[in-house]
Amino acid sequence: MAEEVACLECGKPVFASLASRREGLCLRCSAKRNPFYVLYSSLMERVCHSPSGLDTLSDAEKLYYALTLFQNEVNNGGFHQVFFNSSGS
Numbered sequence: 001m002a003e004e005v006a007c008l009e010c011g012k013p014v015f016a017s018l019a020s021r022r023e024g025l026c027l028r029c030s031a032k033r034n035p036f037y038v039l040y041s042s043l044m045e046r047v048c049h050s051p052s053g054l055d056t057l058s059d060a061e062k063l064y065y066a067l068t069l070f071q072n073e074v075n076n077g078g079f080h081q082v083f084f085n086s087s088g089s
Contacts, residue, residue, distance in 0.1 A: 040068050 003016040007026035014026040022030040031037045043065045046056045054062060073081065 039064070043068075 004013040005016045005019050005024070006012070007014050007019065007029055008024040009029040010026060012026045012028075014022075018027070019025065025033075043057060043061055047053050047065065050056045054065075057065060
């Protein structure tokens with residue numbers, strides 16, 4: 001069985017081999033230090049928790065938000081899924 005160590009930030013068990021690649025952190029704590037993750041999370045908060053939604057973002061922030069959503073969807077199921085899946089049948 002693979003050795004586990006505690007995440008240096010939150011204490012959650014993580015495989016030692018993965019922790020060594022992330023400076024001793026679990027995936028979640030490592031992501032929290034990524035400036036792109038921090039930016040996207042702040043944009044999500046503003047869009048989802050504001051009555052004005054997307055209107056709270058500048059044009060540059062809207063572009064970054066849209067491209068990141070697109071990238072996430074492509075990574076989740078491929079280019080075809082982004083444009084051809086529908087929620088209704």
